[in-house]
Amino acid sequence: MSDPRYSVVGSTYPLDSRQLALIELVESLGPRFAERAERYDREASFPHENYADLRAAGLLGLCVPEKFGGRGADLRTYSIVSATLGKYCGATALTYNMHACSMLWPGALSDDLDMTPAQRAEHDRHRAIHYQRVIRDGAIYAQPFSEGSAAAAGRAPFGTTAARVSGGWSINGKKIFASLSGAAHYYGVLCTEAKPELSMRDTLYMAVPGNAPGLSIVGDWDPLGMRGTVSRTLLFKDVFVPDEAQMMPRGIYFQAASRWPHMFTTLSPTYMGIAIAAYEFTVRYLRGEIEGMPPVKRRMYPTKQIAVAEMWVKLEQTRSLFLRMLEDARVDPPKDARLRAYAAQFTIMENASYICGLAIRTCGGQSMLKSLPLERLYRDSRCGSLMLPWTAELCLDRIGREALYEPGESDD
C-alpha cells in the first residue's frame, strides 16, 4: 500500500515537512467529508459541517500570510491541499478554492505586484482587517465574479459597479453562480468603478458582508453536479461598503490578472483530486475491496486491465502537467509557461471528466448507483471545463491566439 500522503503528487515528489503535515491534516478529515458528500449532493446543501472541521483545523487561514496569523501557503501548497480535499468532496474543495484564493490573492500574490508605497501601506491596513476576520472570527469569503457577460471571461468590464460615496462605495449589480451563497460571511465581488465609461483597468475587488442591507440572494440551485456549492444569484442594490472593504487597491486586480496568470488555475486542483478519486475507486472496485459490496473481484478480465491502464496513462499525463504548472507559477511567467498553464487547466478539466466516464464504463452498472461515489464524481467532474475565466474553450482560444500573435501584433 503506497503512502496516502503522496496520492496527489506521486511518491518521490519533493514535499517539504510543512506540506506533508498539511496533507496529513486534510487526509485525517477526508473520510468524514467523503461520508457526508452524498447528503450535500442529494440535498444540494452547503457543507457546513465540513467547514466547521476546516475552521477547527485552522485551514481557513491556509493562505493567510504568516505575519497575519495564517499558515502562509503559496499557490503550490494551496493546490496540493485543494487536490487532496477534492479526492473526498468536490463541492467542499471547489468552495474552499473560493475562500482560500480570497486570502491568497491579496496575500502572497499581491506581494509580487507593483504598488506605490502609499498603496502598499493602504493594502496592508485593509488586508489586516480581512485576515483578522478569518483568523479570529472564522469568517468565510466567497468569490462571486460571474455575471453572464464577457466580463468573467476577462473580455469586458464587470457590469456590477462601485460608485464613490462619502466614506466608501455604493455597489449595484448582479452576480450569477455565487458559490457559498448564503454560507459566506463576505462576498469578494469584482466590480468596475462607476465612471462615464467603464474600463477593465478600473476593476475593484470589494468584500461585501453577507448581511449588508441591499444584498439579496435569489433563484434556485438544482444543477447537474457540484451541488453542494450552492451557487445562487446575488443582487446588489445600493449596497454600501466602507473603504476598507477593498481586498486589493484600485487598479491592482487588473495588474494581477495580466501579470500573475496562474491565479486562474486554482479551480483545477479540485478536479485533479476528483480524477485521482475515480482512478483509486476503480482499482478498489475491480479488486473487490469496496466496503458494503460483496467482495467480487473483476480484475482478472483483460478488458478491465486495459481500461485501468488507460485511466492510469491519462491520470499520469494530467498529474505531470498539474505539477509542472505549479512549478511554473510566478509573477510575469515566460510565454511558454503561460501557454502551459492554459494547457494544464484544459487537460485537468477535460481529463477528469474523461477518467470519471471511463471509471463508470469499466466498473459497470452497479458502480453508477447512488450508494457509491462514482456517479457523483462523474457529475461533479463535468463542471470543471465550464468554469470561467479559463473554460476549456477559452483555454484553446487563448493558446491559439497567443501562440500565433505576440502582444500588440495584428494583421491590419
Ligand SMILES: Cc1cc2nc3c(=O)[nH]c(=O)nc-3n(C[C@H](O)[C@H](O)[C@H](O)COP(=O)(O)OP(=O)(O)OC[C@H]3O[C@@H](n4cnc5c(N)ncnc54)[C@H](O)[C@@H]3O)c2cc1C
Ligand atoms: C458549480 C459551479 C460553481 C461556480 N461558482 C462560481 C463562483 O463561485 N464564482 C463565479 O464567479 N463563478 C462561478 N461559476 C460560474 C462559472 O465560472 C461560469 O461563469 C459559468 O459557468 C458561465 O456560465 P454561462 O452560461 O454564463 O456561460 P457563458 O458566459 O455563456 O459561456 C459559455 C461558454 O462560451 C465560452 N465563452 C464565454 N465568453 C466567451 C468569450 N468572451 N469569448 C469566447 N468564448 C467565450 C466559454 O467557453 C463558456 O464555457 C460556477 C459555475 C459552476 C458550474
